[in-house]
Amino acid sequence: KQEVTQIPAALSVPEGENLVLNCSFTDSAIYNLQWFRQDPGKGLTSLLLIQSSQREQTSGRLNASLDKSSGRSTLYIAASQPGDSATYLCAVPLYNNNDMRFGAGTRLTVKP
Amino acid sequence: NAGVMQNPRHLVRRRGQEARLRCSPMKGHSHVYWYRQLPEEGLKFMVYLQKENIIDESGMPKERFSAEFPKEGPSILRIQQVVRGDSAAYFCASSPPDRGNTEAFFGQGTRLTVV
Numbered sequence: 001k002q003e004v005t006q007i008p009a010a011l012s013v014p015e016g017e018n019l020v021l022n023c024s025f026t027d028s029a030i031y032n033l034q035w036f037r038q039d040p041g042k043g044l045t046s047l048l049l050i051q052s053s054q055r056e057q058t059s060g061r062l063n064a065s066l067d068k069s070s071g072r073s074t075l076y077i078a079a080s081q082p083g084d085s086a087t088y089l090c091a092v093p094l095y096n097n098n099d100m101r102f103g104a105g106t107r108l109t110v111k112p
Numbered sequence: 113n114a115g116v117m118q119n120p121r122h123l124v125r126r127r128g129q130e131a132r133l134r135c136s137p138m139k140g141h142s143h144v145y146w147y148r149q150l151p152e153e154g155l156k157f158m159v160y161l162q163k164e165n166i167i168d169e170s171g172m173p174k175e176r177f178s179a180e181f182p183k184e185g186p187s188i189l190r191i192q193q194v195v196r197g198d199s200a201a202y203f204c205a206s207s208p209p210d211r212g213n214t215e216a217f218f219g220q221g222t223r224l225t226v227v
Contacts (some may be wrong), residue, residue, distance in 0.1 A: 043203060043220035100216060102154040
């Protein structure tokens with residue numbers, strides 16, 4: 001059974017810091033892994049999708065890595081800004097294609 | 113492409129009433145997924161539908177909850193006789209047929225409050 005865990009649950013950093021969010025999954029047989037951002041009271045915005053054959057994906061100040069064998073993914077945010085404050089969720093689709101397992105998220109606060 | 117559209121954004125119901133949540137998938141997407149997010153928790157899968165078919169409803173409570181995706185019109189998640197514990201954010205996602213390697217797109221969600 002696929003379990004997705006995100007550490008830490010909450011993180012507070014001063015503006016300008018580089019930071020790493022962690023996501024781990026128990027079953028390494030995944031199609032891909034997706035990172036989302038969720039603002040309070042809002043929906044999910046897709047940030048990055050890493051296919052199982054890829055090691056990393058980059059978008060602007062965001063870099064996501066994937067290590068299937070160890071069941072881990074990290075989201076690296078460079079030069080954090082107050083606008084980055086949100087909850088970051090990682091998710092993996094199951095092989096049956098019907099379910100997407102989400103972590104509980106990391107709530108990030110970037111202080112000006 | 114307007115993206116995945118959900119309405120209403122906010123819904124307040126009294127205990128015992130019915131709640132109807134609507135989801136229009138992205139253009140070209142024939143698969144719809146419903147998720148529920150309880151406060152301070154991650155998203156939990158409820159049901160997966162294609163046009164006129166329920167493919168997997170393993171995450172949906174057996175009683176009071178139902179879902180449909182008719183040939184024409186949006187997908188509907190229906191909750192009958194709502195209780196306080198139904199208060200949550202309900203999200204809909206859509207994808208093209210080959211879900212496995214594609215990005216999932218989510219709507220803005222419907223926040224249901226049962227009073």
